[in-house]
Amino acid sequence: MEAQPAIAGLFDERLGRRPYATDILQYGVRMMAPAVARRRRYIQANPPHLRAWSLFDIDRPGGGLAWEDRDLPMPSWVCVNRTNEHAHLSYGIEVPVLLGDYNGLDRPIRYLAALETAMRVKLGADPGYSGLITKNPHRSDVYRVLWGHRLYALGDLQGYLGNLSKYRLPANEDPLHYGLGRNVGTFHALREFAYRAIRDYWGEHGGFVHFLASLHTWGQEFTGNEHTPPLDYREVHYIAKSVARWTWARFTPAGFSKWQRSAGRKGGQASGQSRRAETAERDALIVSRVLAGEAQRAVARDLDLSERAVRHILARVRHEAISDNSPLRPNSPSRLA
Structure with a gap:
């Protein structure tokens, strides 16, 4: 089947500098130049730091039409095993999502993870499939390949899935141990x-x-x-x-030392100094996590504190920051409220 130039070209453009590829999975995969990898039966479609394609493994006959059976949009491409009719489905993401640059937060990753989980459930796809290696859509001599015509914004995909609340984990809960x-x-x-x-x-x-x-x-x-x-x-x-x-x-030595001095100034016994240092370190950790956008409830749970205790610590730190006494003076003290 003739490939749609736009999607096929994007597939090539989005390959990493040295994607994994192989002809026989049992022999393992190795990194190759893109021009060489494109000739292999299996290939790494997503660069390691980027989610450009959401990939799903349908391990049942008729897998190539799973999207149609479940009222989902047409994938960007489908590769079907000619022997057992199992398939890989790929949805191209219009604006790829960075997986390595969190800037201290993970909200975009959690949103994409919720979308992919909902898609996986609706398609009946294999939850153990990591998405690292996929059937190569350029190998139409090996697979039956159906090329789509478009990429999808995350909001477009959500429109087919409805409410994601049961797939979206709160910030204080452990994420799923598969997929994103x-x-x-x-x-x-x-x-x-x-x-x-x-x-x-x-x-x-x-x-x-x-x-x-x-x-x-x-x-x-x-x-x-x-x-x-x-x-x-x-x-x-x-x-x-x-x-x-x-x-x-x-986290800098100067900031940490200044924090320790302000919290545990003027000695006392060695044990008292140690306790004050531990308290200062704990408070610095609380402040940093809240300033990074974490919920106070999640921070309290992780540190085995009550929410009230965390609020009290943040109120004190906010007062010190406004007075310019704190080494962790935030750009916006209201974030600590």
């Missing part, structure tokens, strides 16, 4: 680890590089233990880089 839920879960776990690990790299030569390397290693171990299948190491790298940059820019 793995990205969200890894981001949150890595962020918590970074808040505490960063002090080990202050003042060290090449501190940021070593800090980033430690986050990458820790993130790989986390997703390897928590997710089946785990995230690809390049996806972990982009998440780790985003978390490392955000944390390194906002």
Whole structure:
């Protein structure tokens, strides 16, 4: 079948610099130049830091028409196995979603994760499919390929799915352990680890590089233990880089030391100093997470505090910030209210 030039051309443009590809999945995949990867039967359609195509694996005969059976829009492309009629469906995202640049927040990822979960349920697609590798739509000699005519805005897809509330997780709940839920879960776990690990790299030569390397290693171990299948190491790298940059820019030795002095000035016994330092560190963590946009309820739950205690801490910090006594003076003190 003749390919639609617009979608086929976008498929090529959106490939990563070194996509994974293979002809035989049992032999594993390896990175290749795009021109070589496009000739393989299986290919990595999405770059590791970007969601340009939402991919679904339909493991049943007639899978190529699952979208029509479930009153969903026509995919951007469909690849059907000629032997068993199983299929991969792909919906092109009009404005691709960054998976690695969270800027301290994960709301766009959670929205996309909710959409993909709802689509997966409605299509009856395999929840264990990671979307890393897909049937190559350029191989019409191997698969029956149907090319669509358009990309979709996320809002367009939601129009076919209705209310996403039962698929959209609140900020204080653990994400799903498949699909984009793995990205969200890894981001949150890595962020918590970074808040505490960063002090080990202050003042060290090449501190940021070593800090980033430690986050990458820790993130790989986390997703390897928590997710089946785990995230690809390049996806972990982009998440780790985003978390490392955000944390390194906002958690500084000077700020932390000044905070400790203001919270635990003038000594007392060593045990008292230690408790004050721990309290100062806890308060700094609360402030940073709230300024990053997290709900106070979620912060309280994670730190085993009452919401009232968190509100009290934030009120005190806001007062100190307005008085210019706090090392964590926010740009907008009302965010702490």
